[in-house]
Amino acid sequence: MIHAVIGYGRLARALVPALQAAGQQVVVGRRFPVGGELGQVQAARAADWVWLTVPDDQIAATAASLPWRPGQLALHCSGATPLTALSPALAVAGFHPLKLLAGDAGFGGVHVGIEADAVYGPALEALAHALGLVPLRLPTPMSGQARAAYHAAANLAASGVLAVLAEAQSLWNAAGLAQSEALAALAPLTRGALDTALARGLAAAVSGPIARGDAGVLARHLQALEAAGLEADLLRALGQRQLALAQAAGRLDVAQITALRALLAAH
Structure with a gap:
């Protein structure tokens, strides 16, 4: 052939x-x-x-x-x-x-x-x-629509992660840390999250203040974005999806879910 x-x-x-x-x-x-x-x-x-x-x-x-x-x-x-x-x-x-x-x-x-x-x-x-x-x-x-959805999923899993890391790098810089060190310091967290998700599933792998129901820490994250002059839209959108994963894992009670949802929905 x-x-x-x-x-x-x-x-x-x-x-x-x-x-x-x-x-x-x-x-x-x-x-x-x-x-x-x-x-x-x-x-x-x-x-x-x-x-x-x-x-x-x-x-x-x-x-x-x-x-x-x-x-x-x-x-x-x-x-x-x-x-x-x-x-x-x-x-x-x-x-x-x-x-x-x-x-x-x-x-x-x-x-x-x-x-x-x-x-x-x-x-x-x-x-x-x-x-x-x-x-x-x-x-x-x-169908063309199915192809577009399939390709969008692939693109989100690839370059979409880069957009999240770029936002993380901006916050790193706002904290007074050297931007040149950000990617090397943060990328192992990304790899660790992916490795855990592959081993245990997405819902079981979610971590951080939303997974713990820690509304106080989430509020300080949002305040840090505002102080740095950054929009909170990406963190809120990602937070809402993390909250759904934490709920799927059964890790939060009703009061925690209500408090987190109110913070993530605020404008």
Whole structure:
């Protein structure tokens, strides 16, 4: 089997060597080939499976520009784009690694969302295992709304954490501590929370004043934000969700819940 990878951004630079290491034959098709490289059409004609690793807003146009034939599979690796973007092809599938591409290039242990019919699903799952990925079967067909929700969840779990750390860094600085030390000091807390959640579940892992029902400490947190000239919207939103987790764990009584809810709802 020959794989054609169309486009050569971050994802392709991780996918191509992974496919090759798994014993797959791969050709790369570029929009503007140089030095003996293949163009996109030439690469697609040579392949059995054609991977479109171009940006999301280019997937549909790229698929429309390629000469598809029966027996050929078109794939994209987007989390947010529905497979209808590949509709010029006769057979389509999605293969979305849940991985931060800004990190290392390896796929080991990463889940991959697979949207495929019964013909290609088993082969894609087998390929995922060969690449060291953990297959995650997505609903097939998956609506555009479902795709957006799935991708939003992934983005919130990735860059959403960075937004929380940025807020924490601002508070760290407001406390008179060196901003250069903030991330190194705070990141182990983030890792610890994630490790505990993986071992015990989200509700059992929640900690801090809200989990303890300590309204006094929460009030001082809110006052510290005001004194630092920072908006309290993020802390309140996160606090409300932490409160729901603490309630699910059965750790708070009615009086504690009422006091915490009043603080978090204040404007």
